Amino acid sequence: MAAGLLALAACAPTVGPEPPQVQAQQAPITAEPLEPVAPVDRTVKVALLVPLTGNAAELGQGMLEAAQMALFDLGDDSFQLIPRDTKGTPGGASEAARDAIAEGAQLILGPLYSSSVGAVRPAVQGAGLGMISFSNNMSQAGSGAWTIGFSPDNQVRRVVSYARSQGIGRIGSLAPRDAYGDAVSTALNAAALDFGARVVRTERYDPAATDLSPAVQSLASGGPGSLDAVMLAEGGPKLRSVASLLPAFQIDPAQVRLLGTGMWDDPTLGSEPALVGGWYAAPDPAARRDFEQRFESIYGRRPPRLATLAYDAAALAAVLARNGGPAPFDMMALTNPNGFAGVDGIFRLRPDGLVDRGLAVMEVTPNGNRVIDPAPSSFQALGF
Structure with a gap:
């Protein structure tokens, strides 16, 4: 995996030195049976809203495949990606968002088009979730929605x-x-x-x-x-x-x-x-060269240019899910002022919904x- 992508994990908390070991005292034996502890479901579900049918299906499929690469690179067994087809329309995006929310999505990645972002926003905000869209229309940013397209x-x-x-x-x-x-x-x-x-x-x-x-x-x-x-x-x-x-x-x-x-x-x-x-x-083209070569070796074709947006968004979600505790996608975690290093260079989600990029x-x-x-x-x- 490219060194630049590994830098995403730099935002995880630093682990300090282990404390000195102390001889543990033996717990007293009790005659009362212990109640079985129910396993805790740590599954973190993240929705990916992209057009998988319609005029932009080829682009949407490439973005889905890029997100799956990020999941393979940086996700763990507790991370679950929920792809949903927006059909490239505002109505399709709204339906996809409601379905993903009903399935337990904790963060929304996508949709692609600004008109779809507006259609999805009421359901996402009503559920109290964040949304990292792939649009570059800055008028759609704010109130827990980010536009990470190239503005x-x-x-x-x-x-x-x-x-x-x-x-x-x-x-x-x-x-x-x-x-x-x-x-x-x-x-x-x-x-x-x-x-x-x-x-x-x-x-x-x-x-x-x-x-x-x-x-x-x-x-x-x-x-x-x-x-x-x-x-x-x-x-x-x-x-x-x-x-x-x-x-x-x-x-x-x-x-x-x-x-x-x-x-x-x-x-x-x-x-x-x-x-x-x-x-x-x-973005420096050298920074994404490894991604493009790996994508082509896996899928047998060049990635669409916007595939890097899906990779970086999914990678960000995977890293926060792995290191973020019970609320991995709260505002403080998403808007880390140090930002994140992705395929297209460093980027940072701002509290106002806009995105800073290092170009x-x-x-x-x-x-x-x-x-x-x-x-x-x-x-x-x-x-x-």
């Missing part, structure tokens, strides 16, 4: 912090006019304020637009030298398209650093020359993306 907030904060340390102070932004663009823009403004940078211009555009030239032209209206960096809240073909437009409007990527989010976590980005040299924040800063190169600032090994290293 743009962590990614933007990390890359802006690094950029500021490299002397970048004036940042522009291109973002779609949708929920993701809103999240990136909000995170950028907050990070710039915290780290002493300025967001000098933000351009939003219709996410359905095929020609982004007007938005790029408006962003460049300050003239050459007005920007130190540009945040591009896109991925895939549209990211390549908008990046290729920048030089035509005098935003030279050789002079203006391009910044991105986890949507840039694509080893082929370097095929677009304008993106070479760009920075983004993401690496990556640079796009023609031959793939490389780490230029390693992921931290503790939250003390991040200063919070």
